[in-house]
Amino acid sequence: MIDLENMRSQCPIANALEILGDRWTLLIIRDLMFTNRREFGHFLKSGEGISTNILTDRLDKLQCFGIISKQPHPKHGKKFIYDLTELGLKLAPTIIEFTLWSLDTVENTFVPPKILEMMRNDRKKLISLINKKECLVEVDL
Amino acid sequence: MIDLENMRSQCPIANALEILGDRWTLLIIRDLMFTNRREFGHFLKSGEGISTNILTDRLDKLQCFGIISKQPHPKHGKKFIYDLTELGLKLAPTIIEFTLWSLDTVENTFVPPKILEMMRNDRKKLISLINKKECLVEVDL
Numbered sequence: 001m002i003d004l005e006n007m008r009s010q011c012p013i014a015n016a017l018e019i020l021g022d023r024w025t026l027l028i029i030r031d032l033m034f035t036n037r038r039e040f041g042h043f044l045k046s047g048e049g050i051s052t053n054i055l056t057d058r059l060d061k062l063q064c065f066g067i068i069s070k071q072p073h074p075k076h077g078k079k080f081i082y083d084l085t086e087l088g089l090k091l092a093p094t095i096i097e098f099t100l101w102s103l104d105t106v107e108n109t110f111v112p113p114k115i116l117e118m119m120r121n122d123r124k125k126l127i128s129l130i131n132k133k134e135c136l137v138e139v140d141l
Numbered sequence: 142m143i144d145l146e147n148m149r150s151q152c153p154i155a156n157a158l159e160i161l162g163d164r165w166t167l168l169i170i171r172d173l174m175f176t177n178r179r180e181f182g183h184f185l186k187s188g189e190g191i192s193t194n195i196l197t198d199r200l201d202k203l204q205c206f207g208i209i210s211k212q213p214h215p216k217h218g219k220k221f222i223y224d225l226t227e228l229g230l231k232l233a234p235t236i237i238e239f240t241l242w243s244l245d246t247v248e249n250t251f252v253p254p255k256i257l258e259m260m261r262n263d264r265k266k267l268i269s270l271i272n273k274k275e276c277l278v279e280v281d282l
Contacts (some may be wrong), residue, residue, distance in 0.1 A: 001248045012243035012250040023162030094238040102153035109153040
């Protein structure tokens, strides 16, 4: 369990927002959940234009809260590999609902059909694939 | 459908975060979804300490995106009443999943037992009550 210092309220939404309530944090979690991005440089090139200092800050925070893990890269001594922990993987249902809302709401949003099909009709299978850390969207790194 | 200008990507998560990706926005939606808070002054006193200028900005944005509506107050000429639109009400499943994650994750978070029971075991009923705009948590205004 995460123990937030200086809690302003007992509201679960307010407290979850203390942890996740900025756009960059959820984009890192998205990358780890659905794509093969695992390294600092991969997140930097993610497309939305995160800056190095914000990325460093958000990765540190997520690791500190126990939502992601950080391991030395097996091949490159100076690099690290990030991944979602069990706590981070448990965000899958939230991310799925958020995605479906956006697809229904914002024009020109897109999800690969294979994933959309599971989001709509076989969420159990999608969450099981996410938990097995099977890369769902292979992107150029 | 919302038409975002200057979209940075087609990713539904990135685009939803353009609209909802700061903590204050989701707290306003929480208040409208679960409590009897409907006026500017009610949100101000919500407990998390939003400032007047941030509140004004976020209410304008949410109205602009069509997520909340703003009507003249039937009794007080200078006041307005805010409410969730259909687009805003559709955020219920996301908010519910987010709340459940937080309850499992962050210490000392609390949801009234009546609501928690529906979140866990009868989501259909909870969403139906939200759609009927039945106030679920009566707070002092």
